[in-house]
Amino acid sequence: MRALxxxxxxxxxxxGIAMLAGQNEGYVLVVSPPWRAQLSLNFVIVGLIVAFVLMYVLxxxxxxxxxxxGRVARYRVRRREEKRTKALHQALRALFEGRYGDALSSARAADAADRTSFEVAVVAARAAHGMRDARKRAEWLDKAGxxxxxxxxxxxxQAGFAIDDGEFADARAALDALRESGHRSVAARRLALDLALAEERWDEVAELVPQLQxxxxxxxxxARRLQRAARIAGFRRRLGDATETAAxxxxxxxxDMADRVLIAEVVPMLAATGQGGLARRTVERLLDDQWDSELARQYSLCAGDGAEADQALKRAEKWLAAHPDDAGLLASVGRQCMAAQIWxxxxxxxxxxxxxxxxxxxxRSLAELFERLExxxxxxxxxxxxxxxAQG
Known part of the structure; x- marks a missing residue:
């Protein structure tokens, strides 16, 4: 319909134009002595239009x-970029699929198309790392840098490769260089956490985990598991110093105070330095909130001495009325009675x-009790x- x-x-x-042209009797006189030309106005108008069109086309x-x-040069650049992008995609796919040889070949093809791309060099380095080819890996890392x-x-x-290879000093040097350059990223902190775990630097682990979380x-x-491991390691490192352990x-x-698994691990270490009483209120609060037989088993270690021990025994006996068949609580109350000499x-x-x-x-507790009773x-x-x- 529109075409019609x-x-x-x-x-x-x-x-309409034909009718107007038929009624137009004007003419144009062109004089260039000794020449004189008289042209129809319609012919001149058509000629000007044709001349304009020809000039425009020319x-x-x-x-x-x-x-x-310029268009040829841009076409070549575009083709080269398309070739590089295609080869890079193939390299990434092969890398993710674990086909490291294919990944390295595709990365070489992408690099041949564009020798200014650091992304291609890093992909090639990761492929070489997967092939355990340290020489090629180093070459591609140098190109990327x-x-x-x-x-x-x-x-x-480089830091990730060094951690994988157990070269922790090299990994730390790379991460330090990143930090000095002002680079802050989740990837860098995650690598720093992996390095701290590998080197068992638990204070660093405890610092990095909340940042990543x-x-x-x-x-x-x-995060909770790592933080717990870091705290337990911190207590073990301070076992010889009661003041540091308490601090x-x-x-x-x-x-951490709400982590009942952590508290159950820490209470024996506090008791070993004579600081078990510090955990008593925390253990009581956790047991009142939610019963935990393993944590109840450790309660005797934080019962304290004197009047505090008497109060702790009364508290444990109240729990025992509510949990009469709990093996952990029975063991704890038994040890508290031993401490109070209620044989x-x-x-x-x-x-x-x-x-x-x-x-x-x-x-062992029963053996110690019977020794006291001769x-x-x-x-x-x-x-x-x-x-x-213990052996089994």
């Missing part, structure tokens, strides 16, 4: 002819705990059972 309208319109305009052809070298924008990616890749770079469960305990953040109750609770869950530590045969029997369970 255009055809009708064109014919109408043509008819200028367009001339411009396209003069611009041809020499190209514009490639210094930080080269150092990141705040940027959602670590799953919650993994480290007091500096624990709230999220009969101590033996009864410890034996009940053994009946529900035979453990080496409860056998029942050497019974003590020896429980020591043997403790040794057997």
């Amino acid at each position: 309208i255009w055809i009708v319109a064109i014919f109408a305009v043509a008819a 200028v367009r052809v001339l411009r396209r002819t003069l611009g041809l070298p 020499e190209r514009e924008g490639g210094r930080a990616p080269r150092l990141l890749a 705040s940027e959602r770079a670590l799953p919650v469960d993994e 480290y305990w007091r500096d624990l953040p709230k999220e 009969g109750k101590a033996q009864s609770y410890l034996e009940e705990s053994l009946a529900r869950d035979a453990r080496a530590d409860v056998h 029942r050497t045969d019974d003590a020896a029997r429980h020591y043997r059972e403790a040794a057997r369970l």
Whole structure:
């Protein structure tokens, strides 16, 4: 329908122009002595239009002819970029699929198309690392570092390779160079965490985990596990100094104080330095919030002395009324009764705990109890059972 309208319109305009031209009797006189020419005005108008069109076409052809070298150059650049991009995509796909040889070949093709791309050099270095070809890896890393924008990616890749190879000094040097250049990224912090874990630098782990967690770079469960391991290592390192152990305990953040697995691990270490009483309120709060048999087993280690021990025993006996069959709590109450020299109750609770869950530590507690009661045969029997369970 639209085409028909255009055809009708064109014919109408043509008819109109023909009618106007038929009524136009004007002429144009051109004088150039000794010549004189008289031309129809319609002919002159048509001639001017034709001349304008011819001039326009001539200028367009001339411009396209003069611009041809530039268009050819741009076409070559575009083709080269397309070739580089295709080869780079192939290299990345092969790298992710573990086809390191194919990845390196494709990266070479991409590099041949554009020798200014640091991305290609880094991909090639990672492929060479997957092939365990240290020489080629070093060559490609050098190329990446020499190209514009490639210094930080080269150092990141170099640090990761060094950690994989166990060259921790080289990895730290690369990460230090990144830090000095002002580079701050999640990838750099993640590599720093991997290096700290490999070198067992637990203070660094404890510092890096919250940073990565705040940027959602670590799953919650993994962050908690790493933070717990770092805290436990911190307590172990301070075991010989009661003052430092107590200070480290007091500096624990709230999220660590709410970690019942961590507290259960830490209480024996606090008790070993004579600081077990520091954890008593924390253990009581955690057990009141949610019952935990393993944590209850450690309660006797933080019961304290004197009046505090009496209060702790009363608290444990209240729990026992609510959890009469809990083996961990029975063992803890038995040890508290031993400390209070309530021998009969101590033996009864410890034996009940053994009946529900035979453990080496409860056998040792019973052996120590029987030694105090000068029942050497019974003590020896429980020591043997403790040794057997510990070995098995």
